[in-house]
Amino acid sequence: MTSSRISRIIATGSYLPERVMLNADLEAMVETTDAWIQERTGIKQRHIIADDQVTSDLAVAAAKQAIARAGLTPNDIDLVLVATTTPDKIFPSTATIVQRELGITNSCPAFDLQAVCTGFVYALSVADQFIKTGMVKRTLVIGAESLSRITNWSDRSNCILWGDGAGAVILEAVAQQDGQPVKSGIIATHIHADGQYEQLLHVPSGPSRVAQTDDVAERTMTMKGNEVFKVAVNTLSRIATETLAKNQIDASELDWLVPHQANLRIIKATGKKLGLDDSQVVVTVDQHGNTSSASIPLALDQAITDGRIRRGQLMLLEAFGGGFTWGSALIRY
Ligand code: COA
16 A cells, blocks of 8 residues: 655644733724624634734744644754744744744755735645655744734724734654545645735735835734735635535534634634534634734644544634635644
8 A cells, every 4th residue: 555645733832912902992093992893703702912012922932832742843944934024023934034043954945825814825825845855854934923013003894803923833844644534634725815805904015115105004904804804805715615525524514614714704604614512712812813824723723622622523713814825724733
């Protein structure tokens, strides 16, 4: 019998900045109420990065935890991938800074990946390909964001949504007998993009596109929230059902949905479409807000460390973000 290589999650880690911003704090900043925010988004609070921290600090803290839990040393890692929309600098990549700060001195490749809120699923998919081809054995995949730094704190329909944080997973190559069911590992990833939606969710300025005015809106996220909402609900339902169909898995076989944490109403709609009970859907948006590429690894780490997600269980990860980008990962933990 022939065998091939698949990727197995051997450890997770996470980090949330100390400062918690409650909805009540936002009431003092913009015209909003705790009740409105909770009803429309499900968000109760979010964590905000300290003045002296940058994205790589959050990423390093999450990665250290994952490496320690895996019982590895930093030089056991042979690829560092950081999904982020809020890198420390234009260059070098946040991944190379993380590599240095972790003390990885084995010259392994390190790079950032930008797919906004789908960033972690994209990074997982890329890492999985590197492992499957035999190019690397262990990959550190991090989603880390300091979205508060690109938030327009006077735009009430926008600033209520975002939070800061980081989550990390370590993938390791394991042998898989061809034709046999996967006992523990990534079964499949699916990633997509459609650039025609740029204007619905974006930051207008960037390294090569100079801000047209001094307006803060040029340097922060702008979004047509209700239009994004509609496309997100439809796209996420579609990717979830497509992923299951392509892998010949029935929704009733799923133990968990670990969705990108953008809005509780979007999350519930996807869970319902799959016929899952609310208790099978991992929700952290109430505590973290939308942390973009960090949201799935944060949710995953929470549900694994509190004992909900157990070895051998089947989970579907799905995400949607600016671009638009969207994707899924079907994993037997
Ligand atoms: N507090 C109180 N009222 C607010 C408000 C706030 N924070 N933000 C907007 N409103 C008001 C609007 O001004 C509008 O008032 P009007 O009817 O008098 O004009 C009303 O609430 C409805 O606005 P709308 O934008 O249609 O609200 P909504 O129900 O769509 O909720 C979002 C807004 C942003 C919460 C929602 O659209 C959303 O979550 N979208 C998806 C965003 C997302 O997840 N993006 C990331 C994808 S990765």
